[in-house]
Amino acid sequence: MWPRLKTISEQVIVITGASSGIGLTTSRMAAMRGARVVLAARNEAALRKIVEEIRDKGGQAAHVAADVGKEAEVRKIADAAIETFGGFDSWVNNAAVAIFGKIEEVPVAEQRQLFEANYWGVVHGSIVAVAHLRARGGALINIGSVLSDRALPLQGPYSAAKHAVKGFTDALRMELEMDGAPISVTLIKPASIDTPYPDHAKSYMASKPKLPPPVYAPDVVADAILHAAQHPVRDLYVGGAAKALASMGGWAPRLSDVVMEQTAGQAQQSDRPVDDRPHDNLYEPSTDGSERGSGNRFVRGGSLYTRASLNPLAAAAVAVGLGATAALLRARRSLSRR
Structure with missing residues (x-):
């Protein structure tokens, strides 16, 4: 059954990782376009302020403090959407954490914790969303990365998790199509995006992490997410750089290895000391409430x-x-x- 998706103004949209970055930008954009939004993240204080802001501007929003790595808490997000708005039409799995550093330097326990949020969070959210959407139809939108296609040194655990998200999403999509379920499943694969991602990341590098250029505004990703909520689409790369990097990795993998080995270190390390940054959010929420990151001088407003x-x-x-x-x-x- 081909999914029939509603326009944004008719939808209830659940967004995880909504307290900062892409999730926050998408929540605000969706509410501005008339959607009723359910924001989820670990930082309840930040969520409460964002919901108040949306309501003050005439939008409709609710929030749920939840750790997506815990299935029971993800089910509470769905329950809140059903109780508050009668259900939901699109579910966006966006929550993620990051670690910078060589794989041998990162404790396995921390790599597992990253997978709890970045992979198992997507699994929990997808299973909960699909159970609800099978009866009414809608869109499941998973936020992967260009690193779902092409691994990047110094972000090995993150790359591995995003590869896993791609495999899970592709398999789930096929199974739903086999069942004739009226659910669109989209994987969004952004390039570097100007969010607090490096500010919140755990780091084992000598200097503060930064995103390899080019860097795009989070609005570009939010627009792609809301497009996928209305139009069935399999994959969306955000930023021409994402498509170029994925293509290069597919057509010339060894050349891509060499180029990254020579450039990735400098491209991901700033000239700021490690202690010039807030506490990381690997285990606990960090400073939230910001769409944009710090230190990105040149940001592309569109693609x-x-x-x-x-x-x-x-x-x-x-x-x-x-x-x-x-x-x-x-x-x-x-x-x-x-």
Whole structure:
């Protein structure tokens, strides 16, 4: 059964990891477009302030303090959405934590903790969401990463978890299609995004982590998420750099290895000391309430590649127009030579 998705203004949308970064940006954007939103994260104080802000602007929102690594707490998110708004139409698994450092330096216990949030959080959220959406239809949107396709040194555990999210999402999508379930399943794969991600990350590097360029605004990801909530789509890369890196990793994996080995260290370490950063959020919530990160001087406010991906007809029209223009120029040059 092909999923029939509602417009954003008709939807109730659940968003995990909603207290900062992509989750916060998406929550605000969805509410601004008329959706009723259920925000979930570990930081209840931050969530309460965000919900009050949304309501003050005329939006409808509720919040649930929950650790997505714990299945029982994820079920409370769904229960709250059903109790408050009568159900939900889209569920966004966005919550994640990060660790920077060489794999041998990161304690296995901390790698397991990362998987609790980044992988098992997606599993818990997906199972809970699908159980509700089977009867009414809707969208399940999992936030992966370009690192779901291409691993990055100094972010090994994070890359491994995002690879696992991709495998889980792809398998779940096929199983739901086999059952004829009216659920769209999308994997969003962003490039580097200007969020507090490196500020909140656990780090074993000598200097404060930073995101490898180019860095895109979180609004670009939020727009892709809300597109997937309305239009069934399998995968969406956010940022042309994400698509380029994934393609390079597929077509020239060994060359990609060499390039990353030579550039990844410098690209992910700033000139700021490690202690010039808030406490990490691996086990407990850190400073929340911010969409953007610190220290990113050059941030791209949009992506032509992603915009084209969200509107393939427009992209085709542009391609046809460019082709026609090129043909006209060639014709003029040919005539001028006669």
